[in-house]
Amino acid sequence: MVALPQLDADDIPFSAARIDVDVFDIMRAKNLARWPTGAEVDIEEAAAFHKSLPKHKRLGWVMRQADAEGRCLTQPRGGFGTLELQKELMICLDQQGQADIVPTTTDSYTRNEQWENAARGIEESKKAGRSMLNGYPMVNYGPKVTRQLIEAIDKPAIVLSGTSMPKLTCEIGFAAGYSGYLGSGLAYTSSYTKSLSIEQGIRNYQYLDRLAAMYSDHGVELHRRQPGFLTGTNIPPCIAILTCIIDALLAAGQGVKNYGLELGQTMHLVQDAAAIKMARVLTQEYLQQQGYHDVFTPVTSLHWMGAWPHDEAQCEALVAYGGTLAAIGGAVSVTTKSSHEAFGIPTPEANAAGLRSTRMAVYLARQIRLDALPEFETECDMIAKEVRPIMDKILEMGDGDVAIGTIHACEAGVMDIPWSPSNYMKSRVMPARDIDGYLRMFDCGDMPMDPDVMEFHHERVRKRAEHENVSFDHELAVASVYELSENLEKLIPFPWAEK
Amino acid sequence: MTALTKQQRASITLVTGVIGADTHIVGNRILSMALEKEGFNIVTLGALTPAEDFIKAAIETAADAILVSSLYGQGELDCRGFRDMCIEAGLDDIVLYVGGNLVVGKQAWEEVETRFTDMGFDRAFPPGTRTPDVVEKLDTDFQSKVSGTA
Numbered sequence: 001m002v003a004l005p006q007l008d009a010d011d012i013p014f015s016a017a018r019i020d021v022d023v024f025d026i027m028r029a030k031n032l033a034r035w036p037t038g039a040e041v042d043i044e045e046a047a048a049f050h051k052s053l054p055k056h057k058r059l060g061w062v063m064r065q066a067d068a069e070g071r072c073l074t075q076p077r078g079g080f081g082t083l084e085l086q087k088e089l090m091i092c093l094d095q096q097g098q099a100d101i102v103p104t105t106t107d108s109y110t111r112n113e114q115w116e117n118a119a120r121g122i123e124e125s126k127k128a129g130r131s132m133l134n135g136y137p138m139v140n141y142g143p144k145v146t147r148q149l150i151e152a153i154d155k156p157a158i159v160l161s162g163t164s165m166p167k168l169t170c171e172i173g174f175a176a177g178y179s180g181y182l183g184s185g186l187a188y189t190s191s192y193t194k195s196l197s198i199e200q201g202i203r204n205y206q207y208l209d210r211l212a213a214m215y216s217d218h219g220v221e222l223h224r225r226q227p228g229f230l231t232g233t234n235i236p237p238c239i240a241i242l243t244c245i246i247d248a249l250l251a252a253g254q255g256v257k258n259y260g261l262e263l264g265q266t267m268h269l270v271q272d273a274a275a276i277k278m279a280r281v282l283t284q285e286y287l288q289q290q291g292y293h294d295v296f297t298p299v300t301s302l303h304w305m306g307a308w309p310h311d312e313a314q315c316e317a318l319v320a321y322g323g324t325l326a327a328i329g330g331a332v333s334v335t336t337k338s339s340h341e342a343f344g345i346p347t348p349e350a351n352a353a354g355l356r357s358t359r360m361a362v363y364l365a366r367q368i369r370l371d372a373l374p375e376f377e378t379e380c381d382m383i384a385k386e387v388r389p390i391m392d393k394i395l396e397m398g399d400g401d402v403a404i405g406t407i408h409a410c411e412a413g414v415m416d417i418p419w420s421p422s423n424y425m426k427s428r429v430m431p432a433r434d435i436d437g438y439l440r441m442f443d444c445g446d447m448p449m450d451p452d453v454m455e456f457h458h459e460r461v462r463k464r465a466e467h468e469n470v471s472f473d474h475e476l477a478v479a480s481v482y483e484l485s486e487n488l489e490k491l492i493p494f495p496w497a498e499k
Numbered sequence: 500m501t502a503l504t505k506q507q508r509a510s511i512t513l514v515t516g517v518i519g520a521d522t523h524i525v526g527n528r529i530l531s532m533a534l535e536k537e538g539f540n541i542v543t544l545g546a547l548t549p550a551e552d553f554i555k556a557a558i559e560t561a562a563d564a565i566l567v568s569s570l571y572g573q574g575e576l577d578c579r580g581f582r583d584m585c586i587e588a589g590l591d592d593i594v595l596y597v598g599g600n601l602v603v604g605k606q607a608w609e610e611v612e613t614r615f616t617d618m619g620f621d622r623a624f625p626p627g628t629r630t631p632d633v634v635e636k637l638d639t640d641f642q643s644k645v646s647g648t649a
Binding site for chain 1: 521522571575626627
């Protein structure tokens with residue numbers, strides 16, 4: 001195909017097809033010109049740097065190796081507003097926290113491409129002597145300076161940037177030497193934006209995935225990862241897994257071969273183990289069906305993403321148990337939180353402590369698995385029964401094209417997620433916890449769930465309502481949002497106390 | 500202090516939203532749903548709302564109060580000058596509440612509260628505030644407004 005210099009790359013027809021290399025070159029040139037540090041990006045030089053790193057500092061290799069050895073790696077989140085603070089943090093997480101994967105979370109101005117505001121945040125942070133930003137402003141610092149962070153640690157590094165607009169940050173991050181990048185078109189656009197269309201969000205991530213594939217062409221296998229935790233608020237496994245499948249198909253379409261799937265923990269041992277297993281099984285099923293036979297899809301399990309208790313002791317239980325859930329569930333890595341979660345961003349020390357609690361729990365989980373447990377098998381079957389009809393419908397709505405099908409499905413509510421801030425999602429699906437602590441759908445909105453499936457969900461949630469003597473309505477969904485953040489006196493009081 | 504009736508509350512218009520580049524919508528949506536159920540007239544702006552949009556909405560709806568949520572730590576930057584912007588827009592007497600995880604990291608609440616009241620917010624609410632507390636404070640702060648019309 002000949003180069004089309006007149007073309008605005010965003011005008012190419014929207015589909016799941018791989019972006020043509022000539023078109024991609026035009027897109028990149030335009031993208032990199034948006035902020036001065038973009039000029040520092042040189043993919044040849046960056047690829048050479050990646051190849052100069054030892055294997056254990058390359059996340060693509062590390063994830064494959066961990067999977068082959070049956071390990072559950074630990075990774076926290078973390079980002080501060082200046083290079084100096086960020087470096088201290090990453091060294092602390094690497095050494096004190098013994099993290100297997102070291103993160104860099106970007107700040108929310110960067111995520112929303114407000115680089116002038118981020119510049120102000122850097123100055124304010126320097127003046128105040130504390131971070132005024134909730135992450136590291138990677139674009140402002142640029143790849144050359146940011147590479148100091150990669151050099152300061154002895155682990156692989158991943159960029160965590162909750163956004164639908166990753167195009168410049170991913171260029172900077174990969175060029176700096178980050179070998180992992182979290183984020184995807186459907187998951188983040190439906191969970192982190194209000195007025196950006198799902199189509200635009202998917203386009204932006206097709207750019208990122210295409211860039212990752214371009215690094216593969218240069219002999220560097222990066223680890224891409226999908227944030228199936230979504231809005232972080234009571235996401236039933238089937239919904240998370242649907243987004244895993246969709247985003248994995250979209251990434252595979254751009255040529256990505258190393259693609260992680262993330263699942264927020266439901267905090268139910270059996271349900272989480274079933275979700276971890278079925279995320280991989282079902283994603284592979286659809287990848288194979290669509291002709292992608294060599295995509296590696298390890299699962300990452302995430303500590304509780306909903307509201308946390310204010311009591312640090314209660315938090316420590318969620319942290320350690322989260323390690324247990326991830327390891328017994330067979331996740332290849334676990335993303336950790338800390339006892340400071342209810343108050344926002346943890347100190348480096350608290351963050352490191354969360355990592356160590358988790359690590360100890362992973363050790364204690366040994367190779368225990370639930371595979372033969374009947375309840376586990378029931379949940380696995382249930383997830384498959386929930387996911388397949390919806391996924392098939394989505395593909396049908398796009399005439400086989402997952403990108404187009406997803407847009408139509410979101411419009412129609414066929415694909416839906418709970419508590420979404422996006423104007424492009426119906427957000428009618430409403431989860432609630434059932435009598436036994438499983439996350440179920442109180443209301444599936446317009447998702448074409450099998451009637452038998454919904455009968456099962458309703459029956460379980462209704463049992464809870466009866467048990468607690470409350471009515472079977474939306475209040476159950478709201479109560480479920482707060483449940484795990486309630487204090488112990490409410491959750492489990494001494495049963496025989498005199499009134 | 501006595502609680503206002505739903506009828507009295509219906510005359511009070513509240514603008515709610517999550518300020519800045521923040522997407523944490525769940526608590527804000529639950530708060531908005533609860534306030535509406537308690538009888539207040541609610542204008543919901545949702546997540547990712549710039550400061551200017553709060554003020555624009557307050558003018559358009561002749562609101563009595565703006566309830567600003569922030570969960571992601573950068574609220575301190577986003578809320579700077581909010582009161583001044585209100586005054587510039589002619590909303591001199593509008594009641595301003597702010598609540599959530601307002602700063603980066605775990606800091607002493609008294610200091611955080613002072614920082615935000617110094618910025619011109621009438622009340623600041625700590626992490627984990629439940630909706631009945633907000634209703635109670637609204638009832639207190641709007642006693643005088645409704646006493647003439649009750």
